[in-house]
Amino acid sequence: MFTIKNKLNLLLISSSFFVAAAHAEIIGLSVEDAWIAEAPPVSKVMAGYMQLSNSGTQAIVIKKAQSDTYSSIELHETLNANGMASMVRHETIEIPADGHIELKPGGKHLMLFNPVKRLLDGDTVDIKFVSDNGQQQVFSIKVKKP
Template identity: 30%
Template sequence: MNASRLLLGSFLFALASAASAATACAPTIDKPWVRSAPPGAKSLAGYLVLRNGCDAPVTVVDVESLDFGMPMIHRTVEEGGVSRMRPAGKLEVPPGGELRFEPGGLHLMLMRPLRPLADGDVARVRLVLADGRRVFAEFPVRRAAP
């Protein structure tokens, strides 16, 4: 009986270790910031660098925030000589790769602020990964890129 318990315990430990190893590595958010806007603005833009130091690709599928009623991920594209914002869709970051959210390109569109945000404030934002994990960062509100 003790041998079967030992085998079962070893199996469960190995299973838990494998699951932990699979989720232990997570991408990181570097250089986060939100561009400040005039009081009463209905949307702000957020920027960051998402780095994937893991051995497997990660896919960003959404964005969430306690400070905005409708956060989205957009990409600026040129259509017929006019710049337009379009939903970015799913974004895959390869192992060892990075994804840059920059003015004029990929960015967070932070709509419907739930509180006034001025220079020096911090917005709370998290990216949602395809596997359900979330990557959180505090985004300082600034007039210009750091």
């Protein structure tokens, strides 16, 4: 009985290792100057900003961002027309080959919905990006006062 249980454990460990190894990192992607703006206590949304760089020879297309800390994350862009600011949602964020894009206040940003708790300056949030070819990578991002 003891032997069977041990074998079962070993099987579970090796199968979960296999699952973890099945997802490659997003090749060429790096993140700099990432931060999430601390929001007022009643706020149900937060915004995230960063520079996304691609050192590869092909464009990176991020099709999803997710986190255990939020119910959902959308890729947004603030647009100004006739003095009126509005936000549009994008299905993807594309980072050109050997290039970079900025997510910054007044432009593209991550919109982070329903934080599980109030997040304050100094807190860290893990956000996972998933690319259109199934690669994924987690980045730790600090909360800061805007």
